[in-house]
Amino acid sequence: MSDNIKKILVAYSGGLDTSVLLTWLKDTYQADVIAYCADVGQQEELDGLEEKALKTGASKCIIGDLKDTFAADYIFPMIQAGAIYEGQYLLGTSIARPCISEGMVRAAIEHGADAIAHGATGKGNDQVRFELSAASLAPGIEIIAPWRQKRFREQFPGRAEMIAYAAEHNIPVQASIKKSYSMDRNLLHISFESGVLEDPWYDASGEDDRDMYVLSVSPEEAPDKAEYVQLLFEKGNCIGLQVEGIDAILAQLGDVTKQGQKDGYTLLNPYGVMRVLNLLGGRNGIGRIDMVENRFVGMKSRGVYETPGGSILLAGHRQMESLTMDREVMHLRDSLIPKYAQLVYNGFWFAPEREALQSLVTESQQYVSGEVRLKLYKGNIITAGRRSPNSLYNEAVATMEGGAEHAYNQDDATGFIRLNALRLKTQARRREKN
Numbered sequence: 099m100s101d102n103i104k105k106i107l108v109a110y111s112g113g114l115d116t117s118v119l120l121t122w123l124k125d126t127y128q129a130d131v132i133a134y135c136a137d138v139g140q141q142e143e144l145d146g147l148e149e150k151a152l153k154t155g156a157s158k159c160i161i162g163d164l165k166d167t168f169a170a171d172y173i174f175p176m177i178q179a180g181a182i183y184e185g186q187y188l189l190g191t192s193i194a195r196p197c198i199s200e201g202m203v204r205a206a207i208e209h210g211a212d213a214i215a216h217g218a219t220g221k222g223n224d225q226v227r228f229e230l231s232a233a234s235l236a237p238g239i240e241i242i243a244p245w246r247q248k249r250f251r252e253q254f255p256g257r258a259e260m261i262a263y264a265a266e267h268n269i270p271v272q273a274s275i276k277k278s279y280s281m282d283r284n285l286l287h288i289s290f291e292s293g294v295l296e297d298p299w300y301d302a303s304g305e306d307d308r309d310m311y312v313l314s315v316s317p318e319e320a321p322d323k324a325e326y327v328q329l330l331f332e333k334g335n336c337i338g339l340q341v342e343g344i345d346a347i348l349a350q351l352g353d354v355t356k357q358g359q360k361d362g363y364t365l366l367n368p369y370g371v372m373r374v375l376n377l378l379g380g381r382n383g384i385g386r387i388d389m390v391e392n393r394f395v396g397m398k399s400r401g402v403y404e405t406p407g408g409s410i411l412l413a414g415h416r417q418m419e420s421l422t423m424d425r426e427v428m429h430l431r432d433s434l435i436p437k438y439a440q441l442v443y444n445g446f447w448f449a450p451e452r453e454a455l456q457s458l459v460t461e462s463q464q465y466v467s468g469e470v471r472l473k474l475y476k477g478n479i480i481t482a483g484r485r486s487p488n489s490l491y492n493e494a495v496a497t498m499e500g501g502a503e504h505a506y507n508q509d510d511a512t513g514f515i516r517l518n519a520l521r522l523k524t525q526a527r528r529r530e531k532n
Contacts, residue, residue, distance in 0.1 A: 105130045106242060107211040109202060109228070110159070111140075112147045113280070115217040117154055117269045118260050119244060122253075123215055124155045127242075133159040134205050136198040138168045139285025139372070154269055160209075162201040165285060169368035172197045172447075173286055177411055178334040178466075179459045180419075180432065181439040186389045188405045188412065189442050190287025195224060196447035199231030206239060215242035223394050227445030234448035257292065279310070285372050287385075287405040288312050295400055298390050302402045313380045313404040317477030320383035324475040326482065327378055329414040330363045331470065334463030336371050336411060338363035347374055372407045379406025382474040394444040413479045414470040422465045422488045431462050 106123055110116045110133035124131045133151035137144060144161065151159035172193050183189055206214050214232060218224035220243070229241050244250040254260050257280075279293035290310060294300055301307075308316065330338035340363045341347070348354050348364075354373050357365040366374065379385050385406035393399050419428060434455055441452045468486025472479055494505040 103127055103129050103212045103240065103242075105132065105209070105211045106213050106215050107132045107134050107160075107202060107206040107209065108156075108215040109198065109217065110135050110147075110151055110156070111282075112144075112150050114257065114260050114264060115280075117150070118254065118263050118267075119215065119217045120151065120154045120156055121267055121269075122244060122250065123242070126249075129212075130157050131155060132157060132205075132209055132211060134162065134202050135159065136162045136164050136194075136201045138194050138197060139165050139369075140283040150269070154267070158209075160205050162205060164197055164201050166367065166369045168194065168197045168285055169372050173372065173408070174335050174368050175456055175459070176442060177408070177415055178463050179438045179456070180412070180416065180435050181442055182412070182435065183439040183443045184389070184391055186387050187391055187401075187403065187443075188287065188385075188387075188408045189439060190284060190403060190405055190408065191282055191289050192223070192227065192443045192445075193286065193447070194284045195227035195445065196231045199228050200235060202228075203232055203235045203239065207236065211239075213240035213242050215244065217245070218243065219245040221393075221395060221397065222399075223443065223445065226394055227447075230445040231448055281312075283312065285369070285376075286408050287403050290402040291399065295402060298400045302388055303386070310402075311386070311404060313376060314386060314406050315381060315383050316386075317383035320381070320476045322476075324473045324480075325378065325382055326471060326473055327375075327410070328363070328469055328471045329411070329418075330360070330365075330468075331415065331418045332467050334415065334418075334460075334466040335368070336414065338365040339371065339374055340364065341374070341378065344374070347377060351377065371411070375407030375410045377407075378474060379410050380404075382406075383477040384474055384479060385409035386477070410472060410474070410479055413481070414472055415466075417470045417472075417481050417484045418466050418468055418486065421484050421491055422468060422486050423462065424490065427462050431459060434458070 106127060106129050108116065108120055108123060108131055110120060112135070120131055120133060123129065133156035135144065135147055147161065148159040176189065176193050181189055183192070202214055216225065216228045218228060225243055225245070232239060232241060254263065279290050279295050282289045295302060302310070303316065326341070328340035329336045330340070338360060344364050348356065351373050354366065354370040357367055359365060385404055385408065387403045387405065390398050390400050438452070438455050441447070441449060441455070446452050465488040467488055468484065471483040473482045492505065
């Protein structure tokens with residue numbers, strides 16, 4: 099251990115791993131430990147957090163309010179990019195890590211910490227995400243990763259030992275030997291992994307695990323009547339919503355403020371949009387994903403995710419793009435989605451290549467404005483209409499009815515096909531010779 103480390107700022111959630119970690123750091127390094135929790139919309143997970151941190155041994159507990167930043171500067175730019183990892187994962191945990199890291203680094207500098215510590219395991223992606231972000235923002239700060247220290251792993255070879263340790267130190271945690279999956283929640287999603295979920299054949303949608311889910315009801319339990327929601331977009335960002343009973347929804351949420359009214363839409367900031375869509379999606383069984391994914395560190399892992407609001411927002415944004423975005427621009431952006439998603443997943447949010455891609459994405463969104471109507475029904479997001487003053491859709495061109503030859507002369511297609519077939523015919527003749 100370093101003799102120069104006198105003050106450590108540790109990423110703290112109040113969960114099993116970080117609760118154990120806080121006490122261990124204090125005892126092992128004989129250092130002042132500051133608990134840092136980034137509020138990225140995890141809601142009730144913050145209840146009693148400061149009291150728990152101080153009881154566990156922290157000299158101070160900092161709760162950084164990053165909710166608005168997370169929504170506006172991380173989630174929304176990623177939605178504009180259409181990012182989705184391996185065709186399923188909406189990157190809820192991945193995108194939160196650079197936001198949390200930025201808050202941690204700022205707090206560490208402000209409070210004079212010599213090092214920052216995290217409870218990410220040596221087998222997971224989060225260790226990479228935290229440390230690559232820290233390297234980009236504060237290259238001189240020291241990182242402590244206990245899971246990569248043999249002494250820590252020997253003391254805690256599994257979650258059972260951590261649960262026992264927490265019980266010994268009177269630290270309440272939401273974990274058990276019987277059902278020891280871990281949870282990570284933020285404004286965009288909640289993830290579940292480990293424990294019983296490590297068996298990829300295990301059915302996490304069954305009756306036994308109905309109580310595991312937090313943000314959504316099962317599709318089977320969702321209402322039998324569809325619910326409609328309209329999204330108002332401006333340059334690729336959702337700025338307003340229109341849904342029946344929105345005033346009651348805002349009152350129920352309690353922390354969302356109207357930004358105004360426009361053409362029947364309630365204008366909201368990005369945080370407000372996410373909160374309302376989470377509620378709508380959750381009560382209609384939207385956004386549950388169970389997948390086996392490829393971790394950056396080289397292994398496959400199984401995760402279960404709830405992303406109700408993000409799923410609705412991504413679907414609505416895509417429909418708005420389908421009407422307003424030039425074909426070649428869309429295809430170019432779409433060809434970059436796997437790379438963009440990979441960069442986010444692997445922890446390269448602050449890397450120059452991600453920033454370069456973001457500039458292209460921002461430019462591609464200049465005309466992505468208008469309205470999308472979606473129908474939510476038992477886990478499904480059904481498109482029910484889209485319109486835009488910037489629409490590239492021309493009914494006179496697209497119609498199959500006659501009388502529109504002035505807009506599109508079908509005779510022109512003959513030459514178009516002949517020219518595109520030229521190289522194919524040339525290839526075919528070569529094959530015939532051989």
